[in-house]
Amino acid sequence: MNYLKEIIAFQDEVELNELSASASLLWYKLMHFNNKTGWKKEFTVPTSAVLVKSGLSESSFLRARKELEAKGYITFEAGTRNQAPTYHMISQVKEQLADATVEELTEEVKEGVKEETEVLFKRKEKRRKETTAGDRMQPHTFYEQNIGMLTPFMAEKITDWCERLSDELVMEAMKIAGRHNKLFFTYCEGILKRWEKAGIRTLTDVKRIEERPVEKKEDRQSEAKRLIEEYRKERYA
Template identity: 70%
Template sequence: MNYLKEINAFFDEKDLNSLSASASLLWYVLMQFNNKTGWKEEFTVPTSSVLVKLGLGENAFLRARKELETKGYITFKAGTKHQAPTYRMISQVKASAMDEWGDIQGDEPGVEEKVEQGVKQGALFKRKEERKKERVGGARMQPHTFYEQNIGMLTPFMAEKLTDWCDRLTNELVMEAMKIAVRHNKLFFHYCEGILKRWEKAGVQSIVDVRRNEKQPADNKEERQSEAKRLIEEYRKERYA
């Protein structure tokens, strides 16, 4: 495997075959271990070693590993009492070349292949443009980074909680909840989680839904204020108990 080509191909493929933040991080960690083995077709690595590199809990790791397998980035065989799990990285360079050119066999792509190629390239361009709109100060801010820079220290427990909410909703909504907390000077995640639970219950799926939710009648606004006060009181009881 060519490390640099694989990373570039993974970045492009991920735009079309989206991955959660924890699954993306696990792919990079497994690539590092595969690199240390000299790019063996199959390699073994203890789960404990992977967890140390990831900085996430075991449940988050298992979800991420299953996601990578389901979406065709890796295959693995579960370990035993005396044997660590065995992994095989599926080359993204080959998959990327096949999607882009359609001529691995040296054949000139036909009209249908060219149309499909154009659709995929258009989808890739659209996603990249959407990501540009999400950039903050010229660099895209990730939920974990935003938390660490604006709310508090990112512990493994907190990282796993953030990842879980990103999987349940979206990175964009988790970011928005934290921005609301910062604007109101509520620098604790319990407050953000209250917002996310309310959005999840209301079926919010995008920032557009959030804006629409904010335009609800005044009685709903009073309910939200009451809920916010309740969350603050719960946090105070937990902190000073």
């Protein structure tokens, strides 16, 4: 791929077919990673690395990735336990650009990149201020700081649950695990599975469940013990 031509073609395409700011930002970051690999046809990159570099939340990242795939900018395969997700960048360079020289397009590209850089800077600055002001921590970051090492496999698992339920519920499940000193994701996942089965979709729903009579809490304690036993068997098998 020709990095310069791809950027020009991408900007031209976005002018004709609207793309969300999150999807546009994700495209630039994936192109950056692709460039680092020497423009391999397919390349792998951990979701956690993309989140850090882009500053996107998990839910925004998932929506942006789906949008890029749906509109023909990328294809991807989800990761496995030992493998990060695999991406393929679909070239946007049209044949009519083949005869255009780099010199003729340099100024236009510089201006476009400058504008894009300013937008990204403002977005990151806003996010930094929100974080400094006490805005909530993201699930991946919370896990890494409070539960354990964030491997590519674990990052994909957390991302999957954020998509199935929400960032807030995944965070709440990890907070509950922390309060009970159950610092393993199997415990969190047990909570999330129970909430999913019960149709829990908001923190208000969680509060309602937690305020049920004592016998229901005892049932939950039994479920927690069962999950712990499953974890021990899994760990020491």
